[in-house]
Amino acid sequence: MTGPARTVRVASGQGFWGDWLEAPVRQVEGGPIDYLMMDYLAEVTMSIMQKQRSRDPSRGYASDFVPLMERILPTIVERGIRITANAGGVNPQACAEAVVTVARKLGLAGRMRVGIVAGDDIMDRLDELIERGHALANMDTGEPLRVVRERVLSANAYLGAAPIVEALGRGANVVITGRVTDTGLTLAPLIHEFGWTGDDWDRRAAGTVAGHIIECGAQCSGGNCLVDWESIPGLEDPGYPIVEAQEDGTFVVLKHPGTGGRISVASITEQLLYEMGDPHQYITPDVVADFTTIQLTQHGKNRVRVSGIRGRPATEFLKVSIAYFYGYKAVGTLVYAWPDAYKKAQAADRLLRARLARLGMEFEEVLTEFVGVNATHGRLAGSPDPDAPEVQLRIGVRARDRAPVERFSREIAPLILNGPPSVTGFAGGRPKVEEIVAYWPALIAKSEITPRVEMLDA
């Protein structure tokens, strides 16, 4: 006699670096889970981390991760929960060492090991790669990387699930990675548990779709959900999503009992379409998943069953995420009050532009938006309410040189006393001049990248 099919539960604990700090703790304590996955890396995060590491070689990873581990390590070791997280950024080794230090402090010496996944960082190999004929052409513009080579700040290939599977196979309780795809963090535990083979494209596609659904945390379980948004209960304590997967690749998305939010076909569909390109080919290092094959059914309250997913062989390439220095920008705001709030804000915009022109300041772009009128929907918002209680003027500038942006940041405040009346809302001080780090997406042959897996025992 066979029992119910074995299932594996992968919980989402963090949808981005800066997500709700309580989420991972609640996932660990709120009910049974087998794995906790945490996604920390956005496109430009790596360059911020690179900068931190260049100032201090012990930094360059998601620093929030370590105090979080301090809160949950005793429980996860006790219950056998394992963690996959790309919190390692450009320095997974240092992140792992910090976690091991915390583990020893908690008395877990000899009771846990940390897996480190690296090999994604190709910053030091760029010249050699270019020399050997790898153009690393921008996927959007087709330009070769040499055009911006001198300004490159970080370069990382997106690794897939394979090195995480290896780390789990070698007994890691916590796997800390560099630039691994968000979906790989969920797919890897499923490959490890079910022993899916390298050419089982449908199951790999299913695990990848599972990863896509939960990689943004509560965004699939009631957060940022448009349909019936006012009736979504308990968002002061949102239940983050959990994938409960079976060996055949079907899975249910659910959340812990007693938590807020909502998991419905509608909420899952919204997340499936988030940041979607061609749905027939969702390309990862592990598989090409076909989102037009996904079947969703409501399977009880706050439970959605996902099945039918088909996949095709992975490509021979990995995506490379390159960050390079671009220039400077600043955004300034002022608030104008009734009456004629919009007209006053428009007048202030004209004055400011005229002053910048007289100063001979040149910008790549000057963008004016009126918050309360057109900042989110542009002209589609229709004509403004002539009786609007207030309108916020929001002006942004971008230039390759710092000087004009710096000068712009000093031209906002004077408008308070020498421009149109009824102006307020300048508590924040001068606009901050920001360095722009731009993103350069490229491809590289898989054969050029060798992931590295190491173990560190507490």
Add this chain to the structure above:
Amino acid sequence: MGAKARRPAGPPARRAIQLRYLAHARSGDKGDTANVGLIALQPAYYPILVKEVTAARVARHFKGMLTGAVDRFELPNLRSLNFLLHGALGGGGTLSLKTDAQGKVFSTALLRMEVPIPTDIDV
């Protein structure tokens, strides 16, 4: 009842209605491209979306707000359409000066669009 209640005989008039009553949506970004996933609120609405919310009509809706073209993909399994709005984000990512640099609210901007619907559809 006065003359107002009498309607001339003939084909039933078609009504125009904002997409917000037929669909919900979510949007995101990839570089300088915004994507909008448009999801039918009822199965009966999906064919209306397929017929009326064409790439050309969406391009017209966003006229002046995009520097590139509009692509459309159908996902009948999810009763959804996915639109790619190229050149929507003022350069995209960190370059963009826009409030909505990541295209998060192109979703509801699309829901403003009006489409004709048959009179025998309940909304």
